[in-house]
Amino acid sequence: MKPNDTFSYLKNNCVYPDQASLLQLYQPLMGADAYLVYNYLVHFFDNGRALHPFTELLNHLQFGFDRLRTAFDKLGALGLIKFYQHHQTYLIKLSSPLDRESFLNNAVYRSLLSSYIGEVAVEDLQMTLPVEAVDQTKRFSEVFSDRGEVYHHPKQADINFDLEHFKQLMRRDGLYFDNEQTDVLGLYHFAEENGLTWFDTYQLAKATAVKGQLSLVRLRAKQEQQEQPSQSTGLTREEQAALKTAQSHAPEVYLSTLKKMRKAMVTDQERQLLRELAQMGFLDDVINLMVLYTLQRTKSANLNKVYLMKIANDFSYKDIKTGEQALLYWQQKPQSSAKPKAGSNPQTNVPSWSHQDYKTESSQEEQEQLEELKRQMLGQSGREE
Structure with a gap:
């Protein structure tokens, strides 16, 4: 739309707006420019007889074209006008304010x-009625017969x-x-x-x-x-199992389970850290996988806030929003500059305790907890094969 472009009014679209409502309710929302533009369009309405250049409107209101376009945007958002492109010109439909x-x-x-x-x-x-006021208004059927006027419903938002x-x-x-x-x-x-x-x-x-x-x-x-479409086909069996578990637990419950395996308890600082991650906009499954990755990489029973926040900032920058995206990102990211020794297994982002051949010297109680989480993570994948 350019200043020399033209517009016309929609035929038979003459409106008689409630000026009190327009000034008291709408003007604070749309501002003085939009208020003036709307009143100009209402009072210069010609029933679509002619084309008008926008410069005609600008000349009368004495402000620039950018302000006019902003005013049109506000009027459209508040339902006071509809703006259509019609061939090489524009068509404006007016609506009355509520x-x-x-x-x-x-x-x-x-x-x-x-x-x-x-x-x-x-x-x-x-507008408020006294509590004791009783509605005595007659109903339609009490006033008109079945051959009378059609009831007019008031305009609704x-x-x-x-x-x-x-x-x-x-x-x-x-x-x-x-x-x-x-x-x-x-x-x-x-x-x-x-x-x-x-x-x-x-x-x-x-x-x-x-x-x-x-x-x-x-x-x-x-x-x-x-x-977003599923990307799980690019994940390994262990990663798919880890993802399903991350998706089925709240972060604090998930962290508590991981820490029990390390004979540790969730601290208040860690609870606050989980809240901070949620406030950054991360969903529960992404938070859980970041927690899992941090504990595995730092080899600690406590969450390393600095390390975890580096992951969170990296995810925010790369717009990673799902657990699948997180696991695929770690797959592609180099984990170490050192070459693996001959005969050794390559590093993986899936924690070692998720593998079925993992051995531990923990107590019988800890071993049972470990096996239970492994069954949750790997059980369904095993049934599908």
Whole structure:
């Protein structure tokens, strides 16, 4: 779109917007430029009779073309205009703003307005009935016969994210927002972008929460993971088994199992480290594999934070989001510059205790724990062969 391009109005699209609603509710969200552009389009509406260059509009409003394009973007996002390309020109369809009640009853619009002018100011705009008020309005069937006028439904917002039910499930499951205003907007944007219902979005949000706190970063990572094709055919039998185990345990439970084999307990510092990894946006299976790799490579009973964070930063840089991607990355990464001795086995990123011929001098109790984890990791692979 260029300044010399032309536009026309959609025929029979004359609107009479509620100016109070436009100024009080929409203007704080879209700003002065978009407010002026919308009013210009409404008041210069000609029923599609002629083509108008954008310079005509710019000359009247006295600002530049970049500001005009930004104003069009905001008006479109708020549902006040539709912008179409039609052959060598553009076509504009106008829509009326929502009335005050419909706007403020919409959870997303209300939350966005609160982030601009504050909740107290929004409460002052809210229309409220006294508690003791009784609705005496007649119903349609009480006024019109079956041959009467067609009932007109008031305009509803296109957004249909049921925030109240979302919050009810959060309270039931002990979940909470980090910042409700920004999280609500992020959740709506995520649901609309991926074509998900509010309940589908909640299921993902619950599965990716960090200690009860909703995490939009992990929510998006989980959706991306589900959309990616499987790469498990490139993994060895041991790696596939390790991946299945990593996918079936929460990080703290997984770490506790590994540390019991080393006669150790999970420390508070390690729990905090797991939370930090989750807050970085890593999903549970990736965290578990990073933990497994760190313990194996450092040959320690405790997580080496410096070593583990180097892996995490490397994964963030390389955009590794799934356990499969992590294992394939370690396959390709050189593990040592030294050449293996003749007759020795090449190094692998799968820990030695995952192999069936691994021997240990641990106690009978430790050996049973070890065998149990091996059965979990290798059992299903054995049945498939």
